[in-house]
Amino acid sequence: MKVIKMEEVHLTEPLSLAIGFFDGLHLGHMSLINEVLKYKGETKTAVMSFDVHPLCVLKGEKRQSIITLEEKKELLEEMGIDYLLVIHFTKEVAALSPQAFIDEYLNKLPLKRLVCGYDFHFGDHNSGSIEDLKKQSFELIVKNAVMYNETEKVSSTLIKKLMDQGMIEEVNTLLGRPYKVKGTVIHGKQRGRLIGFPTLNIDYGMKYLPKRGVYGTIVEINHQYYIGMANIGMNPTFNDINRLSLEVNVFDFDEDVYGKEVEVTFCLYKREETVFNGLEGLKTQLTEDRKYLSQVMKKYLTLYKNNVK
Template identity: 35%
Template sequence: MELIRGLHNLRPRHRGCVATIGNFDGVHLGHQAVLGQLADHADALGLPMTVVAFEPQPQEFFAPDKAPPRLTKMREKVKALRRFSVERTLLLPFNRALAAMSPDQFVQRLLVEGLGVKYLVVGDDFRFGAGRKGDFALLHALGRQHGFQVAHMHTFLIEDRRVSSTRIRTALAAGDLGEAQKLLGRPYRMCGRIAHGDKRGRTIGFPTANIFLHRIATPLTGVYAIEMFGLDEEPVQGVANLGSRPTVDGFKTLLEVHLFDFDQQIYGRHVQVDFLHKIRDERKFPSFDDLKNQILLDVEQARGYFA
């Protein structure tokens, strides 16, 4: 899959495609249904399939303090899109210039001049252009004017409720990883590079692989049974703490993973961690010994889950 960063990097060869526009946070089953709908039209028209996404996401630009935690970072999102026949992802920097474009300018510069779109899929509630003045009806009219078809996304329901990123965040916050997996079509996953930590874990017999997540906020915290991918042998089972480590006065969100029956040097490896079962919330313990005793119980519970 080709990743195109910004309108200025579009070339004549990128013109002529079917496309969709959205955040695609999580690339959940609803998103996958859209990609399937788009792929059918790509095949019928003999055109490549393009996803247009924004970085940061619009809500993060307009109201960073109120934006919900992302399900997927940009790198994770791009990696997920690769699995669904997406040939190109156009990543648009969401900035003042983009936010100030009128609906007509947005369509003309992006969809007509930039991509030469022939078929476009968006949500019924899709808004675009300065002041969010553009809506589906206007986009449909502009499509007729410029010679491309506009269709709305099919609503994807599970248990008579719409699959959405918000619904997945709610499930993760409640520790319901089974519900999240049902809506995502896979276990909830985070990716990152293993880095050196303070090595406190090895002093009590629980060495950890430390992953700095580089996120403003995470959709879940606590202690989990996990599987790690990206190592020479995979998956490797383990137990993970995701949070700020209050017992040792931590302040940055860190993912610490203790892998079962594993003794290899893996610093610098880029790995994926699947969260399979929540064991407990993160909490502050009176002493390091109390934390060690709790970790023993956490490991026992995680091994029991896998057994």
């Protein structure tokens, strides 16, 4: 798959294109992309997206994402998409009229068909809609929402809400894959090692983290897979950090991997974050957590290894 900045695009072969920000690449987004892939062979297949979430530019938000641009690239390539077309989102782009947006980013392409969601909006103050797209020369395919239940659609907002509730298995179902956080191992407080539970402290960047608590995870280190026990929290027993930490106790692993990149896959939620009366209470609970997870996570590890082969 080729990644092309829209200001540098020079394509000549007919395109079938899905458009959106695609934060999460969840089941709702996949319905658009799978529609585009139906035409692979007849046309080239492409996805058009922004380099940053529009609200980061419009409102100055430091927005944590379900999926990074790099992860988006990897997943789309695995699916067989030919091109990822990236719009550099600015306030000037946001201010374009609907027709100016269409002319600048769609009509300059050899676009045979466009696939979008029923609620897709674009242009100045999101004033552009499906009706504007219907007036163009390309074929338009509008996909209905993928529903979570009778009243709520699958969306990035819903997925974040479920993550906030610790419902990671439900999140994984709606994503169509396990939720992952990739990051560099950094130095932490190193208390875990003192009580027999050494942890990898992960720099998770701007990734959205699930609810505070303990999770069963699969950890990829140097292309090997291990069962891990992750803790997301503020270390309330010690109360000496000012940002959520992601720490993982990796079972049957004791190597120095500071500065290396690891990938943490979240499989199940074990318990909430708890304040303990000192190290002994914490150690007792962690011993119980590890005993439980070392058993129940075996099936997850087997399934995961089979799926990545």
